[in-house]
Amino acid sequence: MGSNVLSNRDNGGVNSAVKNNNSALVIVTLLFFMWGLLTSLNDVLIPHLKSIYTLTYVQAMLVQFCFFGAYFIVSWPAGILIKRIGYQSGAVVGLVIAATGCALFYPAATRGYGLFLLAFFVLASGITILQVAANPYVTVLGDAKTASSRLTLTQAFNSLGTTIAPSLGGFLILSGVVMTAAQFDALPAAEQLAHRAKEAAAVQGPYLALAAALLVLAILFALARLPKISHDEEAVISSTGASSHTSVFAHRHLVLGAIGIFLYVGGEVSIGSFLINFLGESQVANLSAADAAHYVSYYWGGAMIGRFIGFVVMRKVSPGKALAFNAACSIALILAAIFARGSVAMWAIIAVGLCNSIMFPTIFSMALKDLGKFTGQGSGVLCMAIVGGAIVPFIQGFFADQIGLQWSFFVPAACYLFICYFGVKYAGMYDKPAA
Template structure:
C-alpha cells in the first residue's frame, strides 16, 4: 500500500519532551524513520507479486488468492487498538523496535511456509502485517516532532515519497527474484501425481526463501539501529474539552463517518487493483505478459502514486482538497472503465495510469475527515486507521466476482469504490466553500 497509516485512537496528542527539535540532532533519527517508511512500503507492495505466484503454485481461485490481502490488511483492524495500548505502555521507540522484530519474524516464517503450504503463508502474512501496524502507529508521530511544527507537512511529504519509492521498487525486484521461473499451467499440474505435485510446489515456493530471509535480517538490523538511536521522547498532552464542540464522540461528526467509509473503499480499491494487475496484464487480449514482465509494469502503477504526490502537493496550494479529490476520483473511474471495456494497449495503460491519480487520496481523505474534530481527533484517527481493513475486504469481493463473471468485468468493484470517493470529495468541497464564505 502507498500510504502511511494515521496514529492510533488510544493515543492522545503528542509533543516532544525537551528541546529536541534541533535540526542537526534530528537528521539521523529522521533518516532512520524514513527508512522505516520505505521498508513497509516495499513489504506491502511485494504482496502484488506473491499473490499470482501463490495462485499458480497452489492452483487457487481468485477468491482463495485474495486471502493474502485478507490476512495482511485484516491485521490493521485486529492489531491497531492493541498496538496503541502497547505503545502507551512501553513508549514509541520501544514500540517501533517491537514492531520491527515482529515484522522480521513474519518474514522469517516464509521459509517454513515454503516447505509447508498455503495456510502457513497466510499466517506469515498476518504476523508480518501485525508488525507493520505496530511500526506505523509508533513511527508516524516521530515525523511530526523531528523538527519545527511549521515544516511538519514537508517532512510528511518526504517520508511518504520514500514509502511510495518502496512500493515502486518492490514489484520489479519481486518479478526478478520470485517470478523469474515459468509456472506450469493448470493442465500440466493436473497430470502430475501427488508426489510430483508436492515436489513441484516445494520447488516453486522456495523462490521466496532468499528474498524474505534478507528482509528479515534487514528488519532485525533496523530494530537494533532504532533501539540505539537517540530519539526525542514523546509525551502525551492532556486532552482539552474546549474545542470539541460539545459532541460526545467522533462518530457524531458526519464527515468523519463518511471519511472512514472513504478510507475503507480507497484502500480497498487501490489494493484490489494492484493485487490483480499481474493476472490482468497476463490476459491474452490485454497484453499477454509473462508474470515476471508484468510485475515490472506493476512498479509503474505504484510509481505513478509517488510522482502524483509531488504534483498534488503543488496543485493543492491553489485548488481545494475536496475538488482535487473529486477530480482524481473521476479520472480513476474513467480509467478503470477504459480498462474494463478496452483491450490491448488501451486497457493496459489505462489501468496502470490509475496509480497517478491515487496519489493524493489517502492523505486528503484523512485530513478532510479529521477537520474540526477538536478533542476527538485521536479517536477519529483510530477509526480511520481501522478502516484500512478495506484492503482486506474489497479484494476478497473482487476475487469472488472474478471467479463468477471473469477478471476484466470484476473491476467494476473498484469503480464502485471510487464513485463514493467522488461523492465524498464533492461533499467536502461544498462544505469547505461554505466555511470560507462564513469566515
C-alpha cells in the same frame, strides 16, 4: 483547542525544534519505505501462490484477507500500546513483529498455504503497529496546514518501496519455470509435489533477508534520538465553541475519513492484486507473470511520482479539491480499462496508480485534523479501516470468478465514488475548524 507538543524542544529554540523535526521525519520515512516494499510484494506472491496451489481467485485473495485483516484486529490494541509505551518504542515493537512474520515464510515453504497465510498475518500485525505510530507522528512534525503535504512526501518514499518490490520480486520469485494448469495436472504426483516445493522455496531467501533488514532497522530506530510527542488533555472545541467531544467517534470527519480509507485501500490493493492476471488476459496484453510484474512497478511508481508532485502542489491547492479531482480521474481510467482492449486497457489501469498518489495521506491527515488528545485513537481507527484491503479484493475476486476479471473492476471504481464525495464535502476544511 488540543495542541501537539514536542517535549524536547528548547524554550525559544525554534531552529533547534525544526532541526529535530527534520531529523525525525527522515528516520520515520525509512519506516514508510520498508512497509511499502513488504506490502507490494504481495502482488507478486498472489499469482505465484495461486499457480503453486492451483487456487481460485477468491482463495488467492485470502493472502490480502489475512494481511489487511490484521489491520482491523491489531490497530485498536496497537493504539493502546503506543499510548502506554510511546511512538518510538511502538515502532520498534512493530519492526520486530514484522521481522518475525518474514522469518515464518521459511517454514511455510514446506508446510503449505495455511502457514503462508499465518506469516502474512504476523507480518501485517507488525506493519499495523508501525502505521499507527508513524502516520500521526508525521502529521504533528510541523504546521497543521501542511500536514497533508508532509504525509504525502513520506508516502512518496512508501511508494518507492512499492515500486521496487514487484520488479525485485518478479526477478527473485517469479523467474522459475512457468506451467499452465494443464501442464501441471499432466505431471505424475511425485513431480507435482517436487515442483510445488521448488516454487514455494523461492520465497525463503528474499524473506529471510527482509527479516534481517527489519531487525537491523529496529535496533537503529531504538537507538535514535527522536522528539517525544504528546497531546494536551483538553478535548477539541467544535466550530460553534460548544462543549468538547467526549468520544473519538463524535468527530464526523474522522468517521467519514475512516470509510474513505477503507474504500481507498481496498480499491488500490484490489487493482494491484489483480494486475498481473489482468495483464495476462489475451484481450489485454497477454503477458507472462514475470513480465507483467514489471508493469506492476509502473502502477506503484505512478503513485510515487504523484506524491512528489503532490508534496509541492498541495502546499497551494486545497487537499479536498485535489482528492476529489484525483478520485474522478481514477473512475474514468478504470472504466476505460473495463471497456477498452489491448494497450489502452493496460495503460489505463496502470495510470490509476498516478491518481492514487495523494489519496491515502490526504484522507488520513484530513480525518485527523483537530482531534487533539484523540489523535492516537483516531489513528488507530483509520488504521483499522485499512481492512478494506482485505475485504474489497475478496469481493472483486468473487466477481472475477463469476463474471470475468475485466468486468470485476467495477468494484474498485465504485470505491472511488465515495472518495470523490469526501473530497468535495471537506474541500474547505482548512478554512475553518472541522465539524
